[in-house]
Amino acid sequence: MDRILILGGGVGGTIVANLLSRKLRRQIDDQEVEVTIVDQSGNHVYQPGFMYITFGNEQEKNLSRPERSLIDERVKLVVDEVTRVDDTTHSVTLASGATLPYDQLVLATGSRIAPEEIEHFDTEAHHFYTAQAARSMRVALDAFSGGSIVVAIAGMPYKCPPAPLEVSFLIEAELRQRGLRDKSQVHFCSPIGRAFTIESVSDMATPVLEEKGIELHTFFNVETIDPARKVVQSLEGEELHYDLLVLVPPHHGAQFLIDSGLAPAPGGWLPTDHHTLQVGGRPDVYALGDTTDLPLSKAGSTAHFEAPIVAERIAAWVTGKPLNEKRANYTGRVMCFFEIGDGKGTLLRFDYDHPPHPPKPGRIWHLGKVLFNKTYWHTVPRGRV
Numbered sequence: 001m002d003r004i005l006i007l008g009g010g011v012g013g014t015i016v017a018n019l020l021s022r023k024l025r026r027q028i029d030d031q032e033v034e035v036t037i038v039d040q041s042g043n044h045v046y047q048p049g050f051m052y053i054t055f056g057n058e059q060e061k062n063l064s065r066p067e068r069s070l071i072d073e074r075v076k077l078v079v080d081e082v083t084r085v086d087d088t089t090h091s092v093t094l095a096s097g098a099t100l101p102y103d104q105l106v107l108a109t110g111s112r113i114a115p116e117e118i119e120h121f122d123t124e125a126h127h128f129y130t131a132q133a134a135r136s137m138r139v140a141l142d143a144f145s146g147g148s149i150v151v152a153i154a155g156m157p158y159k160c161p162p163a164p165l166e167v168s169f170l171i172e173a174e175l176r177q178r179g180l181r182d183k184s185q186v187h188f189c190s191p192i193g194r195a196f197t198i199e200s201v202s203d204m205a206t207p208v209l210e211e212k213g214i215e216l217h218t219f220f221n222v223e224t225i226d227p228a229r230k231v232v233q234s235l236e237g238e239e240l241h242y243d244l245l246v247l248v249p250p251h252h253g254a255q256f257l258i259d260s261g262l263a264p265a266p267g268g269w270l271p272t273d274h275h276t277l278q279v280g281g282r283p284d285v286y287a288l289g290d291t292t293d294l295p296l297s298k299a300g301s302t303a304h305f306e307a308p309i310v311a312e313r314i315a316a317w318v319t320g321k322p323l324n325e326k327r328a329n330y331t332g333r334v335m336c337f338f339e340i341g342d343g344k345g346t347l348l349r350f351d352y353d354h355p356p357h358p359p360k361p362g363r364i365w366h367l368g369k370v371l372f373n374k375t376y377w378h379t380v381p382r383g384r385v
C-alpha cells in the first residue's frame with residue numbers, strides 16, 4: 001500500500017487531502033493507497049477571521065471547526081504533534097511516541113508566532129494573530145481615548161503581509177467614527193523603504209495613508225520596547241512614543257522542521273522549489289502554505305492555489321500516469337482582498353511573473369471579503385473552488 005502522509009490540517013493540508021481522496025478514490029477504496037493527516041489540534045482554524053474579532057463582531061467559536069468534519073471520510077486523521085521527520089527511514093515521529101511511515105510526505109504545518117522574542121511584547125504590545133490577542137486588542141481600542149497609536153512589524157516574513165496596513169486603515173476609520181481622530185496620531189512603520197514590499201501595492205497604499213493622515217515611517221524594524229518611556233525603538237535608531245502599540249510578532253516555521261534538518265534555523269522555512277513545490281530536491285517531500293521559503297505572501301490563498309499542484313504530482317506518482325505539466329507546476333498565483341476602512345477594499349491578484357494591479361478601492365472588494373468569510377467553510381477547505 002502507498003502511504004501518503006500530510007503534516008498539518010490547516011488550509012494547505014486539508015485541501016491536498018480532499019483533492020487526493022477525489023483523484024484516488026478507487027485506489028483508496030481498493031486499499032492500494034492510504035491518505036493520512038496529522039494535526040496537533042484536530043481543529044481547523046480560519047485565521048483571517050481574527051481581524052474581525054477586533055474590527056467586527058466576529059466570535060472565536062465561528063472561526064474553528066473539527067478537522068474531521070472538513071475532510072473526506074476516506075482520509076485518516078491522527079490528532080498528535082509531529083516532533084521529527086526522518087527522511088532516510090521515511091518516517092515521522094509523534095509526541096505520543098508513535099511512528100508513522102510514509103512514501104510521499106506533504107509538509108503543511110504553517111507558521112508559528114514568537115512574541116516572546118521581543119522583550120516586553122506581552123505586557124506592552126497588542127496583536128491580532130490569535131483569537132485571544134484579537135479580543136484583547138479590541139478591549140484596548142475600546143479603552144483608548146486619544147493619543148498615539150503605533151502599528152509596526154517585529155520581523156519578516158509574517159502571515160498576511162497586507163494585515164498591518166489594513167489594521168492601520170481600520171484603526172484610523174474607527175477613531176474618526178468615534179470622534180477621537182483630532183486627538184490621535186496613527187503611525188504605520190514599514191521595515192523596508194516603502195509602505196509595502198510589492199511596489200504596485202505600495203503605490204496604491206501610500207496615497208491612501210496620506211489621505212487618511214496616517215504617518216508612514218520607512219526602514220523601521222522593531223528592535224526594543226521601553227515600557228518606562230512608552231517608546232518603541234527601531235534597529236535603524238528611530239524612536240516612537242505610543243499610547244497603544246500594535247506589533248506583528250516574529251514568525252517562524254515549525255521547530256521540528258529545524259530539528260529534523262529539513263529547514264535552516266532560525267527561520268525554519270522549508271527550501272521549496274518554486275514550481276514543483278518539492279523540498280530540497282527530494283522527489284517524495286512537498287511543502288505548501290506558510291511553511292515554505294517561497295518569495296510570496298504567507299497567505300491562505302497561496303496554500304489554496306498550491307494544493308492542486310501537490311495533489312496532481314502525488315496522484316501521478318500513484319497512478320503512474322504522465323504529469324499534466326500545466327496542472328503540476330505552480331505559477332506563484334495568489335489572490336487576497338485588502339481592507340481600506342470605511343467599508344471599502346481592493347484586491348491583490350498576482351503570480352511570479354505578473355505583479356498585482358490593485359483596482360481603485362471600492363465597496364465591492366470589501367463585500368467580496370465579507371462573502372468569502374461567510375462561505376469559507378463550504379468551499380476552500382473542501383477543495384471546491
Ligand SMILES: Cc1cc2nc3c(=O)[nH]c(=O)nc-3n(C[C@H](O)[C@H](O)[C@H](O)COP(=O)(O)OP(=O)(O)OC[C@H]3O[C@@H](n4cnc5c(N)ncnc54)[C@H](O)[C@@H]3O)c2cc1C
Nearest residue numbers: 008010011012040047048082109110160289290299300301
Ligand atoms: C489575522 C490574520 C489575517 C489573515 N488574513 C488573510 C487573508 O485575508 N487572506 C489570506 O489568504 N490569508 C490570510 N491569513 C493567513 C492565513 O491564515 C495563513 O497563511 C494560512 O492559514 C496558511 O495555511 P497553512 O496550511 O500553511 O497553515 P495553517 O492554516 O496555519 O495550518 C497549519 C496546521 O498545522 C498544524 N501544526 C503545526 N505544527 C504542527 C506539529 N508539530 N504537529 C502537528 N500539527 C502541527 C496546526 O495545528 C495547523 O492546523 C491571515 C492570517 C492571520 C493570522
